[in-house]
Amino acid sequence: MKTLVWVEHDNKVVKDATLATVTAASKLGDVDLLVAGSGAQAVADAAAKIAGAGKVLLADDAAYEHALAENVAPLIVTLMQAYDAVLFPSTTTGKNIAPRVAALLDVMQISDILSVEGADTFTRPIYAGNAIATVQSSDAKKVITVRTTAFEKADHEKGNGVVEPVSGQGDKGLSSFVGSEIAESARPELTSAKVIVSGGRALGNSENFHAIIEPLADKLGAAVGASRAAVDAGYVPNDYQVGQTGKIVAPEVYVAVGISGAIQHLSGMKDSKTIIAINKDEDAPIFQVADIGLVGDLFTIVPELTEKL
């Protein structure tokens, strides 16, 4: 089977989500990569070094700079004449583009796969991760998004792919990019962090969140996450949110501070290797999934913990 992988990037560097997607694709067959962007030669060169990369198709056009689905999907559809499957990471970019490609190819997309069971058979979570479905696709071409925390990352230094330019139809004139506000953070990225410290509504306000959660995160070299309640209350921006409707993470260690553990939150982090919960309510549902629990007031426990680390 010939597979094409969408390379997630910012026109400068390849994002980590790509590496896990390559691993999933390699379970299906030969892997070629697509870099669609503007001034993205460096990205294509880096993508060629990903272990298992065959060809790296580089579509370099101003119309592809911001990965607008209206412009990128027709390009992928044309390229798909030569491929049996296309895989995207389940990032917001992947989730935006992939279904548009699938509908144009008249196939059903398989969302957020957790494993490859065979050439046409996959597992995927449903009902916020409360059940795992094994599904079999009857479509000739497969359009797949990959839950990146479920696959190992491919090595990004051992490949010897060949970059090959391709061109598409450019700007379809339906949409345009206006601007973006990307949250600046010196900390590790949430979805690829080894350790995550997450705060919930119990922090009470934004000042407490920063004063209590962030020093602990910095001590542990961790990324900072949050529950929906903390985001909705305005303590932190929405891209901190872990859960069914936010980011899905699976770090080595997840420290949940003042988070009760609603199912929507658990679905975003319950595949973490070790879960540590700090909560004053010993009946909080978070303790049912926590490997290590500490019952008590976070306002005294967390500063003490930070101090002693």
Place this chain on the structure above:
Amino acid sequence: MKVLVPVKRVLDYNVKPRVKADGSGIDLANLKMSLNPFDEIAIEEAVRLKEKGTATEVVVVTVGVAKAETDILLTARAMGADRAILIQSDDEVEPLGVAKLLAKVVEEEAPGLVILGKQAIDDDANQTGQMLAALLNWPQGTFASKVEADGERVKVTREVDGGLETVDLKLPAIVTTDLRLNEPRYATLPNIMKAKSKPVAKKTVADYGVDVSPRIKTLKVTEPGKRQAGIKVGSVDELVERLKGMGVAK
């Protein structure tokens, strides 16, 4: 401009789903069903556009069982939708099939904007809006946290992985809602009573001449792996020791 809002009837988000013993699916018998939460946000946004004078009419549509008429479509009308369309199907229709049916409805209704939820909380697919946009060759503003429409264009602020992104789309367009777009209003009792007199057009899948046969077969549904029961530690010192033991702390 007319606004079309496709909605879905799903297991209420507060109900913990149970996998059937034979692994054939999720047991939905006698459980509370509700409007998909993202679809409530879509209805709210459409109704607000009408209150602002941008939208002239709000039409909701669902593909699903007959019961949808008296539960979710009633709620939708009570929230402010002017009328509803029920495309009856006793079988589950996949996102691609739903998108094809919706494309036909769009052809008939000619809305200026279609607002959908970003995903349904049962199949968690996150596909229908994008697929509908593809079939219509319309632009898409997915995961919207802010929507500003005039007669010609719509500016959509999207929730993306690193933060927010704003795109400008030519109308007609597709928008899918994220959680922070708005706070949906409650359907009040007087409005529920009034909603009963708002029309519901009843159709069947066959009326649209669209092939919705499933492309994906569910072989089995299982419970996710259970986590081993954890331990509780009594003090911060103990927790520090554990963290050191895992190599997380020095």
